[in-house]
Amino acid sequence: MNDQVALSPTEAPAKPATRHGELLAWVEEVARLTKPAAIRWCDGSDAEWDELSAMLVDAGTLVKLDESKRPNSFYARSDPRDVARVESRTFICSEKEADAGPTNNWRDPVEMRANMQNLFDGCMAGRTMYVVPYCMGPLGSEASVVGVELTDSAYVVLSMKLMTRMGKPALDMLGDDGFFVPCVHTVGMPLTNGAKDVPWPCSDEKWIVHYPETREIWSYGSGYGGNALLGKKCLALRIASVMARDDGWLAEHMLILKLTAPDGRVHYVAAAFPSACGKTNMAMLQPALSGWKAETVGDDIAWMRFGADGRLYAVNPEAGFFGVAPGTGYATNRNAVETLYANAIFTNTALTADGDVWWEGLTDTPPAGLTDWRGDAWTPESGSPAAHPNARFTVPASQCPSIASEWDNPAGVPISAILFGGRRATAVPLVTEAFDWQHGVYLAANVASETTAAAEAKVGTLRRDPFAMLPFCGYAISDYFEHWLKLGAGKENMPGIYLVNWFRKGQDGRYLWPGFGDNIRVLEWILDRRDGRVEAIDSPVGRLPAADGINVSGLDISAEDMAELLLVDPEVWEEEAKASARDFEKLGKVPAALLDEQRALEARLAG
Numbered sequence: 001m002n003d004q005v006a007l008s009p010t011e012a013p014a015k016p017a018t019r020h021g022e023l024l025a026w027v028e029e030v031a032r033l034t035k036p037a038a039i040r041w042c043d044g045s046d047a048e049w050d051e052l053s054a055m056l057v058d059a060g061t062l063v064k065l066d067e068s069k070r071p072n073s074f075y076a077r078s079d080p081r082d083v084a085r086v087e088s089r090t091f092i093c094s095e096k097e098a099d100a101g102p103t104n105n106w107r108d109p110v111e112m113r114a115n116m117q118n119l120f121d122g123c124m125a126g127r128t129m130y131v132v133p134y135c136m137g138p139l140g141s142e143a144s145v146v147g148v149e150l151t152d153s154a155y156v157v158l159s160m161k162l163m164t165r166m167g168k169p170a171l172d173m174l175g176d177d178g179f180f181v182p183c184v185h186t187v188g189m190p191l192t193n194g195a196k197d198v199p200w201p202c203s204d205e206k207w208i209v210h211y212p213e214t215r216e217i218w219s220y221g222s223g224y225g226g227n228a229l230l231g232k233k234c235l236a237l238r239i240a241s242v243m244a245r246d247d248g249w250l251a252e253h254m255l256i257l258k259l260t261a262p263d264g265r266v267h268y269v270a271a272a273f274p275s276a277c278g279k280t281n282m283a284m285l286q287p288a289l290s291g292w293k294a295e296t297v298g299d300d301i302a303w304m305r306f307g308a309d310g311r312l313y314a315v316n317p318e319a320g321f322f323g324v325a326p327g328t329g330y331a332t333n334r335n336a337v338e339t340l341y342a343n344a345i346f347t348n349t350a351l352t353a354d355g356d357v358w359w360e361g362l363t364d365t366p367p368a369g370l371t372d373w374r375g376d377a378w379t380p381e382s383g384s385p386a387a388h389p390n391a392r393f394t395v396p397a398s399q400c401p402s403i404a405s406e407w408d409n410p411a412g413v414p415i416s417a418i419l420f421g422g423r424r425a426t427a428v429p430l431v432t433e434a435f436d437w438q439h440g441v442y443l444a445a446n447v448a449s450e451t452t453a454a455a456e457a458k459v460g461t462l463r464r465d466p467f468a469m470l471p472f473c474g475y476a477i478s479d480y481f482e483h484w485l486k487l488g489a490g491k492e493n494m495p496g497i498y499l500v501n502w503f504r505k506g507q508d509g510r511y512l513w514p515g516f517g518d519n520i521r522v523l524e525w526i527l528d529r530r531d532g533r534v535e536a537i538d539s540p541v542g543r544l545p546a547a548d549g550i551n552v553s554g555l556d557i558s559a560e561d562m563a564e565l566l567l568v569d570p571e572v573w574e575e576e577a578k579a580s581a582r583d584f585e586k587l588g589k590v591p592a593a594l595l596d597e598q599r600a601l602e603a604r605l606a607g
């Protein structure tokens with residue numbers, strides 16, 4: 001058993017609680033390479049959390065927040081060079097370059113392995129290597145996947161406890177010979193020759209490396225979010241998307257939401273948006289229409305498989321939320337704010353004078369005496385935000401007031417509709433229904449969004465982001481389209497596919513749609529469509545609500561604004577169609593069915 005006592009981590013016993021031969025041998029092999037001062041097997045216990053968090057407070061990595069305001073919660077300030085995912089440094093090292101496709105960075109796996117051997121040689125010197133077993137998906141479910149992350153970051157260990165089913169239960173599930181995804185992570189700052197540690201160790205050199213065929217992940221140089229918490233984007237999306245392709249299921253960048261209509265009808269929807277487009281807000285929606293109830297199943301990732309009834313069932317593989325803090329407040333997402341009452345880690349928000357956290361949008365006026373995410377005294381006159389735009393909270397999903405009782409159910413929830421969206425100031429209507437599955441795949445393949453701060457790309461430019469999976473698909477995106485097409489072909493019980501856009505602006509630059517809780521009005525239309533209760537109008541780009549199709553009762557919106565929200569301007573769409581065709585060309589190969597859809601769209605626009 002893993003009976004840890006409160007020793008300093010360098011003294012902590014390296015006693016593994018498993019007889020899994022392959023795991024034991026791999027841990028030893030990685031330790032031989034990375035040369036840590038100690039090895040510690042993590043059990044995920046509260047005692048371990050207490051010990052490691054106290055150690056990180058001593059090291060200056062964490063600040064303990066005021067216990068009376070936010071019990072058992074911590075604040076971290078990252079190195080300013082380590083604040084987001086690094087897509088330019090993310091690699092899919094499939095055996096064949098074509099299998100990574102033109103939208104992923106590819107390197108030959110043999111060369112990359114040699115490179116990794118060099119980089120990782122001695123990279124954990126002076127540090128503890130933590131062995132972090134974790135399970136993506138409900139414990140005990142056959143559909144869940146166990147990963148083991150070896151990391152020299154205790155901040156990662158604590159974050160993994162919040163984000164996954166971590167520690168002993170995951171190790172027990174693995175048994176003596178179960179399958180696991182090996183994940184190796186280092187901050188890339190060995191403590192050699194008397195080097196002094198810093199509060200947020202990281203490296204200028206960053207590598208986020210995936211070997212899809214052998215289902216392995218190696219990550220170097222970053223301590224942040226999706227670069228370092230390898231269960232999330234690396235395993236549950238990039239590696240899982242490859243497993244899903246091979247085994248006939250879907251691993252998607254989607255929230256899962258349960259909706260109960262005033263008459264008691266229950267529907268579950270999944271929705272994909274590029275990072276930082278309000279996914280967490282929608283996952284915790286507070287319906288503005290009375291009588292509706294919305295409950296959260298997941299906010300970022302959905303794994304979907306066919307049930308015995310031929311419907312698609314979704315599970316949330318995660319156990320926590322890693323959400324963008326700025327813009328999250330009582331007005332925009334009360335459920336998120338209330339989830340954060342305790343047991344949370346905040347990274348790169350601002351710190352208040354009385355030991356709590358603050359960020360833009362939490363309250364209308366900032367409290368006096370803030371320290372910003374860089375550690376400097378901050379006032380509204382400072383000229384830069386107090387919280388980094390990609391500041392994050394990490395918190396257990398179970399604390400969410402809107403969590404659905406079935407969120408942890410291994411059977412998952414049956415999906416009625418799949419929504420795709422992005423931030424589009426122009427062109428794209430509030431909601432469009434796909435004519436059929438194949439057309440829906442075409443719509444999803446053409447999702448585009450104005451970029452945000454979640455990745456290093458320039459903020460505010462339009463980027464095509466098929467299925468909101470561009471940074472997360474572990475294989476060639478055209479093969480991924482093919483997988484989606486095949487999966488739904490000829491099946492009767494598939495969910496409807498919808499394109500939504502909460503971000504359309506008027507000529508005067510104003511947002512036309514209020515968004516947030518009022519999005520229930522669009523969801524109501526979608527679910528009424530699923531239940532055959534409302535008509536839709538054919539347009540060249542898909543089926544739209546009638547002019548009075550969206551329930552706007554109690555909403556202060558003009559008929560002109562509503563018309564503009566649903567407008568399909570043929571001239572604008574001719575340009576959109578051309579852009580789609582150009583972007584398809586960049587992919588090299590595109591499934592014939594999608595080229596058919598492209599031609600059909602052009603014909604409808606011309607016709």
Ligand code: SAT
Pocket residue numbers: 084085224225226227232233275276322454455
């Ligand atoms: O940093 S993460 O990749 O986990 C968050 C995101 O970009 O959505």
Ligand code: MN
Pocket residue numbers: 253274275276300
């Ligand atoms: Mn995401």
